[in-house]
């Protein structure tokens with residue numbers, strides 16, 4: 001087991017956004033988090049990486065137990081050293097070229113030597129097909145290319161798990177494929193991934209586990225094949241149906 | 253123009269340029285360095301929302317921006333001695349000019365810091381960078397680029413503001429022009445001459461600004 005959280009709660013301005021989330025991600029899992037807008041998916045992911053501090057909750061990460069509310073700076077650093085986070089809008093460092101976007105964290109936080117950092121970065125960029133753009137600046141790249149660089153930046157951290165928050169939803173339709181291809185490749189290589197997504201096809205064909213969230217709760221979770229074939233809860237069924245009627249069907 | 257006026261202009265020119273080099277430029281450089289340090293500190297305190305200090309910073313900006321520079325110079329140089337703070341004219345001018353422009357520059361820098369989207373800061377945290385590393389490698393370099401035109405503007409404005417130091421007895425270029433004029437009574441010619449020297453300095457700075465902006469632009473656009 002890679003990650004388990006229990007009873008994660010989080011409020012903003014008196015509104016409870018996460019109402020006690022329990023969830024498990026096993027090593028090698030590709031888990032998809034689905035759910036309507038505003039159900040708390042992003043907030044959950046941010047709490048897992050301590051970009052947001054949960055009001056309460058416990059986490060077992062890589063065999064170690066943490067209190068999500070009161071985790072110490074050093075504990076957070078330890079968790080972050082084993083995770084990577086891919087944002088909806090990439091968040092590349094705009095004053096750094098592609099190569100330096102990937103090496104910056106390795107060299108500053110990781111105290112790695114330049115040559116080694118560069119090696120690692122080029123490896124990661126190779127993996128996402130962006131090695132030939134190493135000296136470009138983010139503003140010179142398409143959204144799909146920026147997102148692939150962002151994935152490389154995460155990969156270079158050598159993470160145990162990668163969190164993705166709707167990695168393709170800011171992209172023009174014709175650019176979504178290249179990012180999903182990279183993610184598929186990572187999944188095939190056994191990378192553990194937790195992916196908030198509206199891409200049903202991706203959730204169905206790549207993820208092996210689905211969590212369906214609504215109004216701050218996990219309404220249903222289980223193997224994705226089962227979830228899509230026989231959703232147990234009415235809310236899951238409604239959700240799948242509305243998405244399908246919007247995006248066409250999901251036959252292979 | 254007759255020969256006499258020409259001679260006055262030609263004789264005074266090296267003197268005025270001498271004072272520009274010896275006094276006006278150093279006064280500008282020192283005041284601007286002080287303003288720069290103040291503005292970065294004040295802007296950062298507000299950006300990082302440091303308690304109490306943020307309030308103090310807002311108070312400072314409010315006072316400075318709400319009162320004339322000339323009045324500030326008089327207060328410090330002529331007013332403060334009566335509460336036991338006696339400053340020489342030149343350091344008094346540096347302090348007042350620095351604190352004055354620093355308030356305006358702090359607003360430019362704060363706006364520039366705010367313009368760097370927090371997503372990049374979070375991305376920095378996710379690759380385990382700490383606050384200081386994120387500030388020095390990501391936020392400040394980008395903010396500097398955004399603030400550069402406004403800061404250049406402040407520098408150019410400060411060159412001209414140094415002439416006000418004449419009113420608190422600093423013997424700088426403009427005061428020197430006044431002194432010469434007191435002997436020869438050629439206001440139009442002399443003050444035109446001094447205006448042209450200010451113009452020349454500011455023109456050089458404008459060129460430097462454009463050169464700097466081009467340099468900075470090489471690091472790609474600021475598209476999100």
Ligand SMILES: Nc1ncnc2c1ncn2[C@@H]1O[C@H](COP(=O)(O)OP(=O)(O)OP(=O)(O)O)[C@@H](O)[C@H]1O
Nearest residue numbers: 012013017035036037038039040041042043044166
């Ligand atoms: N920093 C914040 N301050 C106040 N409210 C917030 C904050 N972050 C999120 N919220 C609120 O929490 C709720 C859940 O937000 P969240 O972004 O987690 O939803 P989501 O499931 O990711 O939605 P989407 O599919 O639209 O991305 C929303 O109502 C949002 O307005």
Ligand SMILES: [Mg+2]
Nearest residue numbers: 041042043166
């Ligand atoms: Mg979201």
